[in-house]
Amino acid sequence: MATHLITGAGSGIGAAVARRLHERGDDLLLLARDAGRAKELGAAFPGARTLVGDLAVPERLSWALAQQPVPDRLDSLLHIAGVVDLGPVGELTPKVWQGQLAVNLVAPAELTRLLLPQLRISQGQVIFVNSGAGLRAHAQWGAYGASKHGLKALADALRDEEKPNGVRVTSVYPGRTASPMQVRVHQQEGKEYDASRWIDPGSVATAILTALDLPRDAQIDDLTVRPGR
Template sequence: MPDRLRPVTVITGAAGGIGTALARLLAPAHDLILTGRDAARLDALCAEVGGRPLRLDLTRPETFAAAVEGLERVTNVVHNAGVVELGPVAEQGHEVWTRTLAVNTVAPAELTRHLLPLVRAERGTLVFVNSGAGLAAHAGWGSYAASKFALRALAEALRAEEAGRGVRVGSVYPGRTATPMQASVRAQEGGTYSPDAYIDPQSVAAAIRFMLDSPRDADITDLTVRPGPRP
């Protein structure tokens, strides 16, 4: 496929479970620009899938403009990166709230702002990887759920603003998925982590690819992915 016809897709959080699965799934047909906190894992993934690393500190959205300045094409953006720190509202200080909202909400908004002219030029798609916590908040999940509720609002407002320019905006809401983040969550909950009990990251990646590749006459705005029945 000629380079100009291949979609260029940015994936944040590519060094994690869903991001890595998605990069591997898209690699045969997409040119990939990948971000991730673990530099060694990100570099190894880029070498594996032929991707380009993009160094971003998601806690410092003010640095994004310089980081993306040289990009010439972007067709799709998948906002997949996220952090979660559990705890009751009465005990979590503003540092947790500030960090969580910066990575989970402010960073996607700011990165979208800088990449949107390129996405508009290609009539591309933005996908926000949200969470079940973006649909319902539970005890101990206040800061994370607040960031994901805000991410949902960001996606909905952006969809209404960009529809006339041919840009598609979707949100995917995975349930508990077998990723390093889920292992951290289970540790915070004081429980055991059993990957077989959760959604395979490849299944979530397949749902995201479906949103990216769906025909233009169908706009898939929200997609919920839940663990399937177990034998």
């Protein structure tokens, strides 16, 4: 039975991935920002274990994980959680920049650092769910795009560094996906939200599991998923 640690399992793409892995009987560790959220995740995925750690405060993750049981080996680490705040560069405050960089970049880097020993033992896989904004950022997307461009750099460097240890690293770049995050984006853009226009989270989950389940004689480094409509 494979063991996976997932961030962002509470909604959207993260929930779709967790659901697929849970249904096939894999062992799940779901990271929650607080005890209340951990209880909700435990109820949604019976039998799954939860860890509490706030991605918005990455410097506290080391302490948080030290207080909780973490498995000796880990088959995959799936970074799916993320936050977005739009705005023109001329108006974005340091707090907005730092908030997105903390959750979208620094926390994944720190969580990966802390769990690399377990991933090396199993010759596991790290999957970073990035964004189309991680390849090209448009107006209003400067801070979010910067965090996701940084996430691409993190994945590329990690891939080269961990190849000798047998750890695979994949970046997935979904286009706009029907999720609570997309609702927030539309609110910030002042646009009407129509979920039917965007990718279903389950479709992105299929792409992620394709990379995760690929036989060991191959690996997917980068995978772009775009709306088909």
